[in-house]
Amino acid sequence: MTDMININTKCDPNDTDEIKNLHGKTVIRPLRGTTLYIAECNVDTRFGDFHAYVFQDLIGKHYIMALTYGKVKDKEKPFYIRLHSSCVTSETLRGSDCDCVQQLEGAMKIISEKKHGILFYLLQEGRGAGYVGKSRDRMLVQASYDQISTFEAYTVMGLKKDHRHYENIPQICDLLGIGNAKFILLTNNPDKIQAMNDLKLEVISTEPLEFESSPFNAAYLASKQASGHLLRSASHSTLRGKSAPEPVPLFKPTIVPNAQRFIYCASYYLPMKPINDEILLTDKQFYEMFKHRPIDYYINMPNACILHYQALRNNRFLIKIDVNNLQKHEEHCRNDPVCELLTTPYWFKIHVYYDIISTREFIILTHGTVSMSHYPIVRLQMESLFNRFPLRHATHRDRLKQSVQLIVRYGVGIILLLADDGRGAGFGAYAVDRMLLERGEVPHSDAARKTICVDHDANDYDGTIALLQHHCPQKKIQLIMNTSSSILKKKACINALADYKFEVKKWLFLQQEEL
Structure with a gap:
């Protein structure tokens, strides 16, 4: 169990005056350097109870979290720590083209097992270059059919290979009262070890965080190894990389004609992890995979690799697999085409916009092709940073999964990510x-x-719906809401749809309310 530190006692009298609220409670917010303490709360994860301290950098305005496990006051034994940079695509959107979410969850698992450590979560997307930089990197790599690496793409764009900084970490350690502690760093990156040493934090040893690669991140991991990361498996991987399902065109950032606060910066394909082991195939993929052995062969095997399947609209098939049985089958029949089902994702196209007013990125995912003949399923998905962690109960993540299932089964849909926590x-x-x-x-x-x-x-529905119009010009949609009462609660959203003359042809609800 994590102990709660009275962080208010960790500041110098020179940092701030002690201010009392109307109830006589201390409301000071300690400050070290550019790092301001904001709040703290418990985080219930699959690996146990962590305690989150939330800070904000007063120059960059970004948040930093310190997720602690165990008795943080105990400085006699070393802390297992991880400096982890955010990755919205793998941690929120179920992307499988990197190893970030495995490293996040792997580090939290180790820290909980050691019962003494801290995961520092830094909002430094794209190795500190921001999501615009990261998305244009992915667009460049996919447009080249993986002929250039992510680091080469950064060079093409005039970026350094890594723009991250860690100056907030010793300031947070000081606020937590552990500035002189010893640390065991969980990393494969020598640059992080050097950064810790440069910041005068005592790293007594390091432990690697390496996980099995997939056909979607094999090239990415190989490029990390080539750049100096201490990875063992990337060099001898036998996996063949999987490319985007269609050619990815390059384009220069351009304004959105009817919403000129937005700059359309990048578009690329995201391989998304399937949900509930349900694999989506086109009719061409289906008939190619089962042209030698019919699908019933795999359903009727003693240890069935396929449990059942169904035909979907637009000539597609949804196949329910038994992962364990299919993995065992692969060990003996590696060349059997059915084994490809283990690494077949849902393909969504990501569109990234930069807002010159809020200075934030807007992310939109599309699946299938919007046309006048059918109404796309639309979901305005609220983001939660805490839901990026392996929570025991992850409401936002579960709602995203439900929405993806509805879109995949129907064949055409749009997800707009509302990336500000706290309802905007x-x-x-x-x-x-x-x-x-x-x-x-x-x-x-x-x-x-x-x-x-x-x-x-406080969500920016006007901006969001303006971007929806960019992807759905016919303005006729099926709208996913949490419950039927959400229609009344989300008045600002409904009003924005009406202002832009959208017609909701059908309401879809993720949860039925009790009568």
Whole structure:
């Protein structure tokens, strides 16, 4: 069990004055360098109870989390730590073209097993270049059919191979009262070891974080090894990489004609992990795979590799596999085409926009081709940074999975990622909300939001729906909502759809409300 540190006692008198609120409770927010303490709360994960300390850099404005496990006050034994950079595509959107989510969950598992450590979660997407840089990197790599690496793409774009910095880490350690502690660093990257040494943090040893590669990240891992990462398996991988399902054209960033605050920066294909072991095939893939042995052969095997299948609209098939049995079958029949089902993703196309007003990226995923003959299924998916972790209960992640299932089965859909936590108020507001609730200072979230002084729903629906119009010009959709009551709760969203003259032809609900 993690102990809660009274972080208010960790600041110098010179940093801030002690201020009392109306109830006489201490409300100081300690500051070290450019790192401001914001809030703290518990995080219930599959690997046990972590405690999250949330900070914000006053120059870059980005948030940093320190997820602690065990007695942080105990500085006598070394801390197992991980410096982890965010990856929205693998941690939120189920992408399988990198190893980031495996490293995140693997590090948390080790820290929980050692019962003493910290995972520092830094919002430094794309090795610090931001998601615009990362998305254009992926577009370049896919357009070249993987003939250039991610690091070569960065060079083409005039970027360094790594723009990350870790100056906040010693400041956070100081705020937590562990600035003089010893650390065991979980990493494959020598640059992180050097960074820790440069910041005068004592790293007594390192432990690797390496996981089995896939056909989608084999080239990426090989490029990491070539750049100096200490990876053993990448050099002798026998996997053949899998390319995007269609050619990816290159284009220069361009304005969105009817919403000129947005710059359309990149588009590329994301291989998304299938849900519930249901694999999607086109009719061409289906007949090619089963032209020598019919699918019933695999269904009727003593240890069935395929449990059942169904035909879907637009000449597609959804196949339910038994992963364990298919993996055993692959050991004996590696060249059997059916083994390809183990590494067949859902292909979604990612579109990345930069907003010159909010200075944030907007992410839209499309599946299939929108046309006048059918109405795309649309989901406005709220993001939660905490849901990027292996939570015991991950509501946002579960809703995304349900939405993906509906879209894949139907064949045409659009997911718009609302990337600000706290219903658009931002991660800082969400973290303070959680802290106030856990401490019993407010009875419910609505009361917390009044205390914080933010709206019930602060999402930028006008900007989001303007981008939806860019991908769905016929303006006739099927809209996914959490429940039927969400129609009343999401007035701002419904009003924005009406303002842009969208017609909701059908409402789809992820959960039925009790009568």
